Amino acid sequence: MDVHVTRSELRGTARAPPSKSYTHRALLAAGYSDGATVESPLISADTRATARAVTAFGGSVAPAGDDASTGGAAETESDLAGADALAVEGFGGRPAVPDDVIDCANSGTTMRLVTAAAALADGTTVLTGDGSLRSRPQGPLLDALGDLGVRAESTRANGQAPLVVTGPLEGGEVAIPGDVSSQYVTALLMAGAVTDEGVEVELTTELKSAPYVDITLELLADFGVEATPVDAAGDPLDGATGAAGFSVPGGQSYEPAGGSYAVPGDFSSISYLLGAGAVAAAPGETVRIEGARPSAQGDAAIVEVVEEMGAAVDWDREAGEIAVERAALSGVTVDVGDTPDLLPTIAALGAVADGDTRIENCEHVRYKETDRVSAMAEELGELGAETTEEPDVLTVHGSESDLAGATVDGRHDHRIVMALSVAALAAEGTTTVRGAEHVDVSFPGFFDAMADLGMDVERD
Numbered sequence: 001m002d003v004h005v006t007r008s009e010l011r012g013t014a015r016a017p018p019s020k021s022y023t024h025r026a027l028l029a030a031g032y033s034d035g036a037t038v039e040s041p042l043i044s045a046d047t048r049a050t051a052r053a054v055t056a057f058g059g060s061v062a063p064a065g066d067d068a069s070t071g072g073a074a075e076t077e078s079d080l081a082g083a084d085a086l087a088v089e090g091f092g093g094r095p096a097v098p099d100d101v102i103d104c105a106n107s108g109t110t111m112r113l114v115t116a117a118a119a120l121a122d123g124t125t126v127l128t129g130d131g132s133l134r135s136r137p138q139g140p141l142l143d144a145l146g147d148l149g150v151r152a153e154s155t156r157a158n159g160q161a162p163l164v165v166t167g168p169l170e171g172g173e174v175a176i177p178g179d180v181s182s183q184y185v186t187a188l189l190m191a192g193a194v195t196d197e198g199v200e201v202e203l204t205t206e207l208k209s210a211p212y213v214d215i216t217l218e219l220l221a222d223f224g225v226e227a228t229p230v231d232a233a234g235d236p237l238d239g240a241t242g243a244a245g246f247s248v249p250g251g252q253s254y255e256p257a258g259g260s261y262a263v264p265g266d267f268s269s270i271s272y273l274l275g276a277g278a279v280a281a282a283p284g285e286t287v288r289i290e291g292a293r294p295s296a297q298g299d300a301a302i303v304e305v306v307e308e309m310g311a312a313v314d315w316d317r318e319a320g321e322i323a324v325e326r327a328a329l330s331g332v333t334v335d336v337g338d339t340p341d342l343l344p345t346i347a348a349l350g351a352v353a354d355g356d357t358r359i360e361n362c363e364h365v366r367y368k369e370t371d372r373v374s375a376m377a378e379e380l381g382e383l384g385a386e387t388t389e390e391p392d393v394l395t396v397h398g399s400e401s402d403l404a405g406a407t408v409d410g411r412h413d414h415r416i417v418m419a420l421s422v423a424a425l426a427a428e429g430t431t432t433v434r435g436a437e438h439v440d441v442s443f444p445g446f447f448d449a450m451a452d453l454g455m456d457v458e459r460d
């Protein structure tokens, strides 16, 4: 699908979709349990992939309240559409050997978390994904599982999917780098809790994307599972930032209080709504975003970034509501070591702002659905933005950027599509964004929400 976005003024209220990161973890944690309800889940292409994996391991996922929820997996994936809550029948910490290959589609989170889950099974699991996912790095996780006594291989011996994993994993001590993906740590902690011996993870590098491990720790605690970040001396820390390692005792059971778990709103998705308001709210009007309650999400930093760029932002944390007014934005320097998914949004805002926006510590943003550093530099260039790309830094020269509508490529990447659509709101004329259907990965209702706010958008 192509979308054609014409410069427009926005007003009104949008609701943030539920968090993708929390939904993946909640579905899998419910799978590890004897069964649980996941309330207000994100139903998207990526979270469907995790639901498929839970089903492949012998659990089931169906809309809560449906007969299907007592009788097995939803017959077709579309059965999940529009569900306010999902009833998950778990596999009780013992994944069955899947009948078929697990297709993780476009979802890195699914592939990493499910690879470690597959290692628990007493047999062989095969995991694959789309072309993008089959080009992303899995080697450090395969090596770690190998060191823990599991056969974990890339069929092409290049550290990329398809993957073949033969368990069972019993636990132990393992060392892993933290600067490629935090999802390896999340995967080992979630699976480690149900091993016999538990898992001790030592980080061989600094941990990037650390708040995502905090999300994991928060969710594990809510499912009654203990896992602890530790410093170099082995002493416990409050959070993942600065951790030298992690420890998760074995023999634990997943069980959420009251049998259900509620997913909060998604701050990576909120970044597009907030960014859109900051560049295109009608003069004297606000754009309001609901579903913005605080959680462990590092991407809530977008609120400060947009404020620092000069927009008037009011975040009522208790009500979970953010109001933003448009302003003349100025460039900022932002370290995205903890918040890689904000890079496309900040780059788009930088193209609209006056002065330079310097996005630092971003090398790991190159290992996503696409190399998002190059993708944003090149596609914003098509709109007339000047950028400078270094391995670990993207600078957008807002003052030299005169944005005018053009045809840009969404690179089969939901975040590139949404960020370019935000930039298009401020570009002269009409911008065509190719491959816009990829928003289905994390924010299926994105263009509906934007149209409701007043975006002039045509889809074909």
Ligand SMILES: O=C(O)C1=C[C@@H](OP(=O)(O)O)[C@@H](O)[C@H](O)C1
Pocket (backbone or CB within 6 Å): 020, 021, 022, 109, 180, 181, 182, 183, 186, 208, 209, 212, 340, 341, 364
């Ligand atoms: O664990 C998660 O839910 C995620 C972790 C981050 O990835 P990395 O840890 O690979 O940086 C983030 O980019 C991704 O969108 C979601």
Ligand SMILES: C=C(OP(=O)(O)O)C(=O)O
Pocket (backbone or CB within 6 Å): 020, 046, 106, 107, 108, 109, 110, 341, 368, 369, 415, 442
């Ligand atoms: C990188 C992302 O997700 P994943 O790693 O799950 O593919 C993302 O949503 O931006």
